[in-house]
Amino acid sequence: MTGSDTTTDCVHVEIVGSVARLTLSRPPVNAFNAQLVGQLDDAVAEVETRADVRVAILTGAGRCFAAGADLHEIADLSVDAMSWWNRRLERAVDRVARLGIPVIAAVNGHALGGGFELALAADFRFFSAAATVGLPEVTLGIVPGAGGMSRLTRIVGAMRAKELIMSGRRVRPEEADALGLGWQAGSRGALAAAEGLAETLSAAPHPAIRAVKESVDRATDSSLQASLAADVAALTAVFATDEARRGIVAFRTP
Template sequence: MNYESIKLNIEDKIATLTINRPDSLNALNAQVFSDLDQAFDLLAADQSVRCIIVTGSGEKSFVAGADIKEFSSYNAEEAKALSKRGHIIFSKIENLNKPVIAAINGFALGGGLELAMACHIRYASDNAKLGLPEVTLGLIPGYGGTQRLPKLVGKGMANEMIFSAKMISAEKAKSVGLVNDIFSQQELLEKAKELAAQIAKNSPQGIAKAIEAVNASETEHGMSKEIDCFGDLFAKDDFKEGVSAFLEKRKPSFN
């Protein structure tokens, strides 16, 4: 498919999705949301894709927030619809049946950080700056930021970031658990691809169930979800192949 605001490349079971609005530092607008929605539907259904990397074009910005011009005249009901659309798309990413890695190559602010937090794993370049500046506009994070950030960094740090609107460095983000690792700008995408390639070798059925179980960990049903997911996998082809390969002392081949 052709997209107006993103580039999508699929190679060796890895999809690289690049948000491509460099003139606006890859800011999120209605077109980006539409393209993301369609692209992730396609990637979820494409059995040749085992892992997805999301990044931004250029070396300055992953996503520098929402396109404020687009919603500056919205009324309350229009704003709620905008927030709901962001929630739906970012939840789709969070609950996708295959891992999504954010390669944060610069600014990840506002909606950009919320997009990164919806991904399962976050790598950052050493020049990355992360923050939620919405209160400087008289707003709050509206695409899940107030819910996902406390789970990642704790309530106190989340409150500090949201209330102060300050940006933090990649080093600080790693120290509080917001990003998994840091690399140079030149290494970032390659390191994300290395991780994606390692993930792609493993059972897609197992990983899909792992995502489901981990995402249930914050609910009261997390333990029972894990039990169900564990049991369900015993009826899957990947389990049979994985056990056979182990017993036969060979590498598994998951199709």
């Protein structure tokens, strides 16, 4: 087994054997700011270049996977600046989805908003007992803009996706499992469960695994890029409304 580590302020990349583990680390809740988003994009780009890496695991440090956008950073952005910020996040999330290797999300705690959108970009998801997931953007007067609406719909169907997104409610592991969003990790914990699957997948013939991922993604995502562009446009339009400003300001005000 060989190993290597790359650590930035917000993302830690550890490669052991043929498995890369990317850990989001921006205490206390791994909220996305421009720095974390940029470093995540760079980390995934690094994994893309590694011919020796056959599986990637995404997880979060501490008690959260990722609690979504840092509202302190985005609350005062202009519409144009918000559009640019969101496109950077969408690009990083989509880069995860387009990796030519299996990606496993070990959801060790809250995965909300952009954090859940990132988890949805993975091929597989394991949820710890403490995990909660959801897209609460509507409660702030905005909408998910990094692919969450499109990817959630493809996983759970239109009716359930609308209910989850329109209500903004949080989902616990038992329901997430029943909805087909991923698996409960049980007593093993999400990371250990992800590592177990990674070991199995990394031992399989890589060309076959890659071909399966490409074929299944092509079958289900033929119009995904158009949907992603629509998600970005929707967030840009809604962010300009007074309701969005009031919702975000109210959330960040103690």
